[in-house]
Amino acid sequence: MLALLAVFAAAASLLLLRRYVLNIRTRSNQRRESVFKELGTSGDKRVVGFFHPYCNAGGGGERVLWTAIASMQRTEPDVISIVYSGDVDASKQEIIQKVKSRFDIVLSPDTLHFVWLRKRHLVEDATWPRFTLLGQSLGSMVLAWEAMNAIIPDLFIDTMGYAFTFHVAILLGGIPVGAYVHYPTISTNMLARVKSRKAGHTNSDAISSSSLLSQGKLLYYRIFMYYYAQSLRRASFLMANSSWTKGHVDSILQHNDTLLDFVHLFSPFALLRLYLQPSHQPPREAKIVYPPCDTREMATFALEAREPVVLSIAQFRPEKDHKAQLRAFETFVRKHPEYKARGVKLVLIGGSRNAEDAARVDGLRDFAKELKIEEYVEFVVNAPYPEMLRWLSRSSIGLSTMVDEHFGINIVEFMAAGVIPVTHASGGPLNDIVVPFNGKPTGFHATSPDEYADHFHTIFRMSPDEELELRLRARTWAVQRFSNEEFEKGWNDSGWKKWLNTSA
Ligand SMILES: *[C@@H]1O[C@H](CO)[C@@H](O)[C@H](O)[C@H]1NC(C)=O
Ligand SMILES: *[C@@H]1O[C@H](CO)[C@@H](O)[C@H](O)[C@H]1NC(C)=O
Numbered sequence: 001m002l003a004l005l006a007v008f009a010a011a012a013s014l015l016l017l018r019r020y021v022l023n024i025r026t027r028s029n030q031r032r033e034s035v036f037k038e039l040g041t042s043g044d045k046r047v048v049g050f051f052h053p054y055c056n057a058g059g060g061g062e063r064v065l066w067t068a069i070a071s072m073q074r075t076e077p078d079v080i081s082i083v084y085s086g087d088v089d090a091s092k093q094e095i096i097q098k099v100k101s102r103f104d105i106v107l108s109p110d111t112l113h114f115v116w117l118r119k120r121h122l123v124e125d126a127t128w129p130r131f132t133l134l135g136q137s138l139g140s141m142v143l144a145w146e147a148m149n150a151i152i153p154d155l156f157i158d159t160m161g162y163a164f165t166f167h168v169a170i171l172l173g174g175i176p177v178g179a180y181v182h183y184p185t186i187s188t189n190m191l192a193r194v195k196s197r198k199a200g201h202t203n204s205d206a207i208s209s210s211s212l213l214s215q216g217k218l219l220y221y222r223i224f225m226y227y228y229a230q231s232l233r234r235a236s237f238l239m240a241n242s243s244w245t246k247g248h249v250d251s252i253l254q255h256n257d258t259l260l261d262f263v264h265l266f267s268p269f270a271l272l273r274l275y276l277q278p279s280h281q282p283p284r285e286a287k288i289v290y291p292p293c294d295t296r297e298m299a300t301f302a303l304e305a306r307e308p309v310v311l312s313i314a315q316f317r318p319e320k321d322h323k324a325q326l327r328a329f330e331t332f333v334r335k336h337p338e339y340k341a342r343g344v345k346l347v348l349i350g351g352s353r354n355a356e357d358a359a360r361v362d363g364l365r366d367f368a369k370e371l372k373i374e375e376y377v378e379f380v381v382n383a384p385y386p387e388m389l390r391w392l393s394r395s396s397i398g399l400s401t402m403v404d405e406h407f408g409i410n411i412v413e414f415m416a417a418g419v420i421p422v423t424h425a426s427g428g429p430l431n432d433i434v435v436p437f438n439g440k441p442t443g444f445h446a447t448s449p450d451e452y453a454d455h456f457h458t459i460f461r462m463s464p465d466e467e468l469e470l471r472l473r474a475r476t477w478a479v480q481r482f483s484n485e486e487f488e489k490g491w492n493d494s495g496w497k498k499w500l501n502t503s504a
């Protein structure tokens with residue numbers, strides 16, 4: 001009797017779901033027509049939707065988004081790009097303008113449309129002080145639901161790393177999805193760090209000091225990893241921004257957990273599976289598409305007569321570890337006070353996205369005071385692109401302290417500009433970017449304040465010939481490896497165009 005009731009309830013909910021989905025699709029078709037009309041074009045266009053709630057942030061991830069869209073606009077005039085964005089305080093014109101001034105990328109308003117999302121707070125860190133990963137992931141699904149309720153594209157591409165949205169796009173839209181992954185939402189590194197109970201920024205000291213909590217967190221990560229892997233497998237194609245990210249995405253795609261598979265059989269999601277069998281093979285691996293770095297202008301800067309400036313370019317986010325930069329610089333001027341008279345300076349350029357970031361900048365200013373180096377430190381917040389270029393053309397050293405950064409476009413920019421990079425010895429800066437070229441170094445790696453300080457000293461002490469040679473080598477390597485053309489080729493090879501013309 002109970003079983004019969006359950007079967008009946010299940011069938012009824014599937015029917016209701018189906019009605020709901022058809023409703024959404026009908027409404028979406030009407031909206032598409034009106035968008036086409038608004039853009040002044042006819043109805044036989046294909047639509048690619050880019051899920052990028054922070055499209056106006058002006059960071060490296062946004063450069064990828066806009067380069068891809070600009071390249072599609074140039075080569076595929078029949079494709080309309082829709083950006084799902086939570087930047088409700090900006091207008092289409094303003095965003096196009098900012099993209100031009102920040103990245104020097106020209107977007108055509110004729111094949112670009114924005115869908116404004118009002119629930120972006122659901123993916124903000126501050127909304128989920130605990131269980132951040134899970135909260136943000138569920139939040140992103142709600143956000144994707146809002147997006148699909150507005151307009152369903154023909155192909156859904158996530159460019160911000162919200163893999164849980166794939167389910168929503170597939171369920172509501174019946175469309176293929178793809179992604180450009182900057183950062184695996186959860187990595188085996190994070191799992192390892194909890195296992196070894198080492199404190200990092202996602203793992204507060206209180207938790208790592210207690211074994212029971214560590215066990216709990218491990219279980220939480222395990223469950224999360226299981227669903228994350230399931231999400232990634234729904235994609236039709238995946239791109240990764242570096243070998244590091246690809247390595248993680250590939251191993252997550254292979255991830256399996258028999259116990260959780262079994263438990264999963266009894267969850268309500270098992271029912272959805274009946275309805276949602278994917279019609280394609282999950283991708284076996286991600287393709288590396290290095291992020292584009294428009295280095296044309298930087299590559300023209302003079303390499304001689306640089307000022308004694310140590311430059312940092314990084315959004316004021318916690319993982320960038322700006323404090324380590326201040327510590328390194330403090331160590332440097334303490335060990336070598338003679339540079340003070342030579343006008344040595346640490347300049348921190350970065351975007352501040354919200355009140356939290358702004359508070360972080362204030363905290364960093366205080367920290368510089370505490371270290372008694374404030375007169376040698378300059379903060380340049382939300383600088384327009386030309387101002388950043390000016391700093392790149394004058395500086396001697398480019399500093400980056402983020403641990404396990406998976407790529408690091410700012411470091412490519414340093415190198416193209418002839419600024420000698422000194423980076424943390426991990427991740428992309430160690431393995432992809434600041435690597436020997438023709439058997440010779442293109443920069444330096446460090447882990448402790450002392451090591452950073454010693455490298456600064458080494459660079460400032462180089463002979464003019466030695467210095468020039470190093471700057472030139474770094475530039476030549478970076479310009480070759482990370483060009484717009486290389487990116488466009490990789491984007492083409494992802495196969496997005498093939499998927500645009502198929503259904504999920
Ligand atoms: C690639 O991903 C990493 C995150 O791991 C990020 O720091 C870097 O900025 C990304 N590159 C670009 C161009 O966004
Ligand atoms: C599960 O993963 C292990 C390695 O982690 C692998 O040897 C095994 O073949 C996988 N099983 C399935 C069914 O994919």
Ligand SMILES: *[C@@H]1O[C@H](CO)[C@@H](O)[C@H](O)[C@H]1NC(C)=O
Binds near residue numbers: 076485486
């Ligand atoms: C990418 O593909 C388009 C055609 O879809 C072509 O016009 C363009 O030249 C390709 N770009 C590169 C760098 O291969």
